Amino acid sequence: MLQLPPGRAVRSILCSSIFVALAALAVAPGQVSAPVTAQEPPLIRFEASDTVRWRATLQALQDGLPYVPGELLVRFNPDADPGEHARALSVLRTDVRASNVRWIGDVVHLHGLGDVDPVRAAEDLQRQPEVIYAQPNYIRPLKSRPNDPNYAQQWHFDAIDLPRAWDINPGGRDDVIVAVLDSGLSTTTATFGFRIWNGEAFQVFGVPFAQIEDFDHARVRRGREFAFGLQWITPSGENLVFDADGHGSHVAGTIAQQTNNGIGFAGVAHATTILPVKVCWSYWDLQLALGAEGSRGFAPADFNGCDDSAIVEGLRYAADNGARVINMSLGGEPPAPALEEALEYAVSRGAFVSIAAGNEALEGNPTSYPAAYAPDIDGVVAVGAVTRASTRARYSNFGPYVELVAPGGDGAAQANAVWQMAPDQDDLAFELLSPRFDRFQSLGINGTSMAAPHVAGVAALLYSQGITNPAAIEAALKRFARDLGPAGRDDEYGHGVVDARAALRGLGVVR
Amino acid sequence: MRPRVLAVMLACAALGAVDPASAQEMRAIVTEAAPIYLVPDSTRTPLRTVPVGTSLELLGREGDWYRVAFQDPQFGRRVGYVAASRVRLERVESAVPDPATVGPGTAQPPVPPARPPARTGLGVRAYGTYGSMSFAASETFEAVAGSRNSTNFGGGATVTGLWRNLFVDVGLARSKVDGQRVFVDGTTVYELGIPLEVTVTPLDIAAGWRVGQGRVSTFVGGGVTSLLYEETDPFADPDENVSERKTGGLALLGVDVEVFRWVFVGGEIRYRAVNGILGAGGASDAFGEDEIGGFAAALRVSFGR
Numbered sequence: 001m002l003q004l005p006p007g008r009a010v011r012s013i014l015c016s017s018i019f020v021a022l023a024a025l026a027v028a029p030g031q032v033s034a035p036v037t038a039q040e041p042p043l044i045r046f047e048a049s050d051t052v053r054w055r056a057t058l059q060a061l062q063d064g065l066p067y068v069p070g071e072l073l074v075r076f077n078p079d080a081d082p083g084e085h086a087r088a089l090s091v092l093r094t095d096v097r098a099s100n101v102r103w104i105g106d107v108v109h110l111h112g113l114g115d116v117d118p119v120r121a122a123e124d125l126q127r128q129p130e131v132i133y134a135q136p137n138y139i140r141p142l143k144s145r146p147n148d149p150n151y152a153q154q155w156h157f158d159a160i161d162l163p164r165a166w167d168i169n170p171g172g173r174d175d176v177i178v179a180v181l182d183s184g185l186s187t188t189t190a191t192f193g194f195r196i197w198n199g200e201a202f203q204v205f206g207v208p209f210a211q212i213e214d215f216d217h218a219r220v221r222r223g224r225e226f227a228f229g230l231q232w233i234t235p236s237g238e239n240l241v242f243d244a245d246g247h248g249s250h251v252a253g254t255i256a257q258q259t260n261n262g263i264g265f266a267g268v269a270h271a272t273t274i275l276p277v278k279v280c281w282s283y284w285d286l287q288l289a290l291g292a293e294g295s296r297g298f299a300p301a302d303f304n305g306c307d308d309s310a311i312v313e314g315l316r317y318a319a320d321n322g323a324r325v326i327n328m329s330l331g332g333e334p335p336a337p338a339l340e341e342a343l344e345y346a347v348s349r350g351a352f353v354s355i356a357a358g359n360e361a362l363e364g365n366p367t368s369y370p371a372a373y374a375p376d377i378d379g380v381v382a383v384g385a386v387t388r389a390s391t392r393a394r395y396s397n398f399g400p401y402v403e404l405v406a407p408g409g410d411g412a413a414q415a416n417a418v419w420q421m422a423p424d425q426d427d428l429a430f431e432l433l434s435p436r437f438d439r440f441q442s443l444g445i446n447g448t449s450m451a452a453p454h455v456a457g458v459a460a461l462l463y464s465q466g467i468t469n470p471a472a473i474e475a476a477l478k479r480f481a482r483d484l485g486p487a488g489r490d491d492e493y494g495h496g497v498v499d500a501r502a503a504l505r506g507l508g509v510v511r
Numbered sequence: 512m513r514p515r516v517l518a519v520m521l522a523c524a525a526l527g528a529v530d531p532a533s534a535q536e537m538r539a540i541v542t543e544a545a546p547i548y549l550v551p552d553s554t555r556t557p558l559r560t561v562p563v564g565t566s567l568e569l570l571g572r573e574g575d576w577y578r579v580a581f582q583d584p585q586f587g588r589r590v591g592y593v594a595a596s597r598v599r600l601e602r603v604e605s606a607v608p609d610p611a612t613v614g615p616g617t618a619q620p621p622v623p624p625a626r627p628p629a630r631t632g633l634g635v636r637a638y639g640t641y642g643s644m645s646f647a648a649s650e651t652f653e654a655v656a657g658s659r660n661s662t663n664f665g666g667g668a669t670v671t672g673l674w675r676n677l678f679v680d681v682g683l684a685r686s687k688v689d690g691q692r693v694f695v696d697g698t699t700v701y702e703l704g705i706p707l708e709v710t711v712t713p714l715d716i717a718a719g720w721r722v723g724q725g726r727v728s729t730f731v732g733g734g735v736t737s738l739l740y741e742e743t744d745p746f747a748d749p750d751e752n753v754s755e756r757k758t759g760g761l762a763l764l765g766v767d768v769e770v771f772r773w774v775f776v777g778g779e780i781r782y783r784a785v786n787g788i789l790g791a792g793g794a795s796d797a798f799g800e801d802e803i804g805g806f807a808a809a810l811r812v813s814f815g816r
Contacts, residue, residue: 168705168746466703472696479694506692506703508742509651510753510793 041206042235044192046292053111057228058295060139061286061303066334067136068228068307070113072122073338075106080130088128092121105316105345107338109137109309111229133337139305140332140369154265155388156407156418160454162268165461165500171259171271172464174219178255178269178325178456179318179351181311182248183285183304184241184278186211186423186437187222192234195291196434197298202291203433209242210438212249214257214264214421215274223276224317226310230289242437245282245304246422250443251329252276253420254453255460264421265442268457268500272464275323279314280306280330284428284435301430306330308338311370315342319349324463327456329356329449331368339370340377347379352463352470354456356448357384358397365397372401379470381477384494385409385451388416390484392492396448403474403494404481406454409446417444458500465504476503539577539598541565547591551576558591559583567593569600633672634816636767640665640779642809644686644711648789648800654700655707655794656690663807669815671721678730680763682715684781684807692744695797705744711803712739713783715761726769736761738785740803759785759804767813775813782806 056070076085085108089096094116102109113121118136125134157163191208211217223241225231232240243249256274257267281289286299311330318326326346346353358368374382385396385408392398393408410416422443427436459473467473480503481496489495541564546557551573559581561567567579576592583589642663646652649659667682692705719732735758742753765779783804790801 164746467694467696467701469696469699469701472694472699472701475696476694476701504703505705505744505746506694506701507793507797508692508707508744508753509648509655509709509795510740510742510755510789510791511751 041191041193043204044194044240044292045233045235046289047231047233053229054293056112057230057307058286058290058293061228061281061305062300064300065139066332067118067138068111068309069118070111070116071137071309072110072113072116072118072125072134073104073137073308073312073336074108074110074125074134075132075338075341076108077130077132078106084130088125088130091124091128092116104309104312105342107312107341109312111137133341135308135336135338136334138308138332138334138336140308140311140330141304141306154419155416156409156450156454157266157268159386159388159390159407160458160498161501165458165504168501168504169461169465171267172269172460174271174273176269176272176325176460176464177221177275177321177323178272178327178460179275179277179314179321179323180248180252180255180453180456181277181279181306181314181318181326181328181330182243182251183245183280183282184225184243184248185215185220185223185252185274185276186242186249187217187220187276188234188238188240188242189438190234192240194288194434195294196288197291197296198433199298202294202296205434207288207434208436208438209240210440212253212421212423212440214253214261214440216258216261216270219256219271219273221273221275221321223278224314225278226313226317227279227281227285228307228310232288241276241278243276243278243423244284244288244428244435244437245280246425246428246443246445247282247304247329247449248276248278248280249422249440250418250420250445251327251449251453253422254418254450255327255457257420265419267420268454269460269464272325272460275318275321277314277318279310280304282428283430287430288435298430308336312338312342315339315346315353319346319351323351324468325456325460326351326353327453328353328370329447329452331356331358331371333366334369335372336369340373343370343373343377343380347377347470350468350470351379352456352459352473353377353380354452354459355380355382356452357382357402359385359395359447359449361392361395361397365399367399367401368397371397372399374403375401379474381455381474382494383448383452383455383498384492385446385448386484386493386497388413390497392485393446393448395446396451398492400491402491403489404455404477404498405484405493405496406451406498408448408451409444414444417446418450419444455498458498458503461500461504465506476506479503536603537569537600538603539567539569539579539593540601541567541593541598543597545593545597547579547581547593549591551592553594558589561593566603567598633670636669636671636775636813636815638667638669638682638775638811638813640667640682640684640809640811642807644684644807645805647784647802647805648795648798649805650798651789651793651795651800652688652690654693654695654798655709656688659805661686661688663809665807665809667715669721669813676720676722678719678721678732680715680717680719680732680734682717684713684715684809686711686807693794695794700794705746707742707744710739710741712741713737713761713785713804714739715763715781715783717761717763719763727766729764729766731764733763734761735759736783736785736804738783738788738803740788755788757785757787757803759783765811767811773814773816775811777811777813778809779811780806780808 259266259270282304371382385393424439483496484493644663665684688709717734721730767775767777789795
């Protein structure tokens with residue numbers, strides 16, 4: 001995980017330890033909550049839509065399961081009536097009640113099914129005539145992990161001819177909404193009290209949040225959280241969206257980080273509006289949830305994941321709330337027809353979707369979903385990563401579903417990573433007793449996660465320029481991509497590296 | 512070039528240029544004072560000597576002599592012979608008044624014809640045109656400019672009478688299109704709001720046949736055009752601007768009406784077809800259109816004889 005500068009990490013841990021020692025005087029070991037004094041920040045409220053479901057989720061996260069136990073996503077044939085639904089569900093050999101059923105659009109999210117094996121249950125359901133598809137509620141990883149911060153030039157913007165593209169369109173329009181389905185983005189500046197397990201007892205910490213300074217927050221929507229069906233509710237009753245990982249902030253930064261403001265970095269479509277849709281969790285999301293829920297212990301240090309039901313909800317939410325472009329820097333191996341259907345829904349609502357192709361080329365190059373659905377949906381593209389030398393990054397998945405590539409970093413050389421502003425990784429280290437989300441740093445990371453938002457940003461520029469149809473945006477991106485590798489489309493580079501300036505400039509009569 | 516289009520044009524032009532012989536007659540116009548003899552023998556005493564410009568009814572030809580009829584003031588209509596070298600022939604309307612009356616043995620001024628006879632011999636006219644160009648690459652220009660038509664200015668010069676009714680024409684025209692760059696997805700056009708300026712400048716060299724009919728003459732011809740195509744936009748690098756010249760086919764037809772002496776007003780239609788510029792990229796490639804040119808219809812004002 002993180003290569004922390006030693007001095008900084010030790011200092012943070014020491015400070016936290018002092019705080020622990022003082023707080024331990026007031027909190028008995030094992031107590032679930034501690035009173036918050038007038039001087040302490042207001043205690044945040046934790047909402048789980050279903051306690052059973054949350055416990056199942058928690059178990060999955062702690063056990064490292066690839067899916068949420070006891071949960072399925074099922075799509076019934078539209079002609080099937082409730083009686084036929086019940087008949088089909090009878091193959092689960094368990095009692096499915098109304099409280100186990102949640103509709104996300106046309107998809108049924110079954111949860112709280114106890115010991116039902118989701119993989120086998122999905123196979124059984126899939127064979128029923130009333131069922132179009134059934135799948136476990138898979139948990140998909142984010143597609144990159146951060147490495148050491150460094151200050152470097154954003155070579156990756158030159159690589160897609162972005163400065164000259166900005167001559168044509170300086171960053172898009174603020175009525176163009178780009179949804180980022182990811183680990184979130186801090187949209188609140190406040191401090192809230194959280195109960196956190198300190199190894200011996202629960203203790204209340206004031207956790208500070210701040211909006212990233214290098215965003216124009218007039219153009220950042222408050223957003224929503226869907227990951228694992230859980231939400232943090234602030235004392236004023238709002239859904240608290242924040243980024244406990246850095247991934248979501250980095251991705252959002254590539255798309256729309258404020259530009260020409262004298263600080264930090266630039267963003268591709270820096271005049272568009274960002275809609276953070278939190279569908280993924282990482283260590284501190286889980287650890288804070290554990291504390292709020294009263295579960296002792298610590299979350300897995302390297303935990304991160306995004307469940308399919310959250311992605312489906314997030315896609316629908318984004319599309320229903322005016323998103324013209326959606327970025328999904330996430331994916332995983334299991335096929336997920338629910339995701340395919342949600343992608344089709346998003347496109348039908350006028351949203352273009354950019355999806356990371358996956359970072360597992362060195363681990364057998366498995367097909368990554370939902371990226372693999374992209375070729376079948378006009379308006380959705382799967383994006384691989386190229387290095388600063390315009391060669392396929394070693395980690396970048398390849399195959400027939402790769403449609404475009406964009407800069408994703410070398411994965412080896414620090415200076416050749418993709419650079420944006422993101423939460424200070426030292427403040428999110430699992431060694432700390434409490435995190436903070438109010439400090440930010442320059443962060444260089446690599447992955448197809450970093451490539452996809454380049455494409456999403458260019459798509460937002462194209463929408464701003466007048467190409468308003470998702471399928472046409474995809475066609476333009478492919479048409480003007482700079483071909484790499486063998487002539488024409490190939491499995492390593494797709495149609496080539498996205499060329500922002502050529503795509504924006506479009507066609508004359510002859511050229 | 513589109514052979515069918517050209518064939519239709521030539522056929523139309525030919526129809527328009529048909530000489531209505533049945534409504535005309537040939538007359539001999541005296542070009543220098545001409546004695547008229549009873550028989551074709553210049554050693555004899557002439558019946559009459561008629562002045563320059565006299566129009567004589569032509570009855571036939573015998574060697575170097577024309578047999579003509581003229582109105583003798585003393586004897587009325589008479590028939591005689593005039594040396595072919597002293598007259599030129601001209602077709603005139605049959606409604607033209609009778610041959611000039613000439614006095615016996617004296618040169619009498621001829622009665623002027625109802626309208627001046629069309630000229631023959633070498634003539635040069637300069638002209639200007641103003642009209643509309645309708646591009647053959649219709650989908651392409653409708654996509655970038657909202658219309659396949661554009662204003663067309665031009666000018667040139669015509670030399671007539673080189674041989675019989677043959678003329679040679681050299682003309683230069685210019686059409687400028689202000690549009691915008693686009694993206695084409697299938698048949699859907701997305702306008703990008705980036706100004707696009709297209710200029711088409713054909714240099715035409717044509718030959719053809721001009722037929723006069725009083726003050727009205729029609730012409731039809733064909734030739735070659737050397738077309739300069741230019742395309743630019745504010746964000747283009749120098750090497751991204753287009754400036755290409757190609758040669759293609761040309762057909763033209765038109766009509767001139769003499770409104771004053773040496774001043775003609777009329778119209779013309781030209782069809783140009785040039786390949787090798789469009790279709791290699793851009794919207795023209797997206798629409799599969801590879802021909803630049805098309806019909807250009809214009810008002811035409813000429814000066815000269």
